[in-house]
Amino acid sequence: MKTKLAINFSEKLTTTPLTYRLVKEFDLKVNILKANIDFNHNGHILYEIIGSKEQIEATLQELSTLDLTYRLVDSTIKIDRDICTDCGLCTSVCLSDALTIGEPDWELDFNTENCVGCNNCILVCPSQAIKMNDIL
Numbered sequence: 636m637k638t639k640l641a642i643n644f645s646e647k648l649t650t651t652p653l654t655y656r657l658v659k660e661f662d663l664k665v666n667i668l669k670a671n672i673d674f675n676h677n678g679h680i681l682y683e684i685i686g687s688k689e690q691i692e693a694t695l696q697e698l699s700t701l702d703l704t705y706r707l708v709d710s711t712i713k714i715d716r717d718i719c720t721d722c723g724l725c726t727s728v729c730l731s732d733a734l735t736i737g738e739p740d741w742e743l744d745f746n747t748e749n750c751v752g753c754n755n756c757i758l759v760c761p762s763q764a765i766k767m768n769d770i771l
């Protein structure tokens with residue numbers, strides 16, 4: 636399965652090799668989508684992780700023993716369909732094809748699996764229909 640894992644950790648874990656452990660100990664395929672890590676400060680990382688259900692459960696079990704909080708998240712953004720006008724502007728800045736629009740209905744389509752959380756779409760939406768999910 637493929638999912639997104641958001642981790643917030645305390646300054647005490649700044650030097651802990653979390654990514655290394657996810658790969659070496661739990662054999663996950665890991666992409667770092669976002670990271671804010673500064674020595675001796677609280678930090679956060681958003682991963683895309685790929686592995687079996689058992690691997691991911693074992694990983695979460697281990698994370699729960701550390702000084703951090705984590706969440707599995709489906710999407711890094713949310714779209715208010717009541718506000719969206721299907722203008723399509725956001726699709727032009729979405730480089731991962733998470734946002735598309737086209738035939739037959741010309742309605743905005745959001746594929747959460749493709750979203751890498753770059754937030755480009757939030758900046759360009761004239762209707763402010765896209766918001767960040769509060770995950771980090």
Ligand code: SF4
Nearest residue numbers: 729750751753754756
């Ligand atoms: S956050 Fe980035 S990748 Fe995700 S839908 Fe918006 S533009 Fe596309």
Ligand code: SF4
Nearest residue numbers: 719720722723725760
């Ligand atoms: S830019 Fe905003 S209003 Fe236009 S399609 Fe995207 S979410 Fe909808």
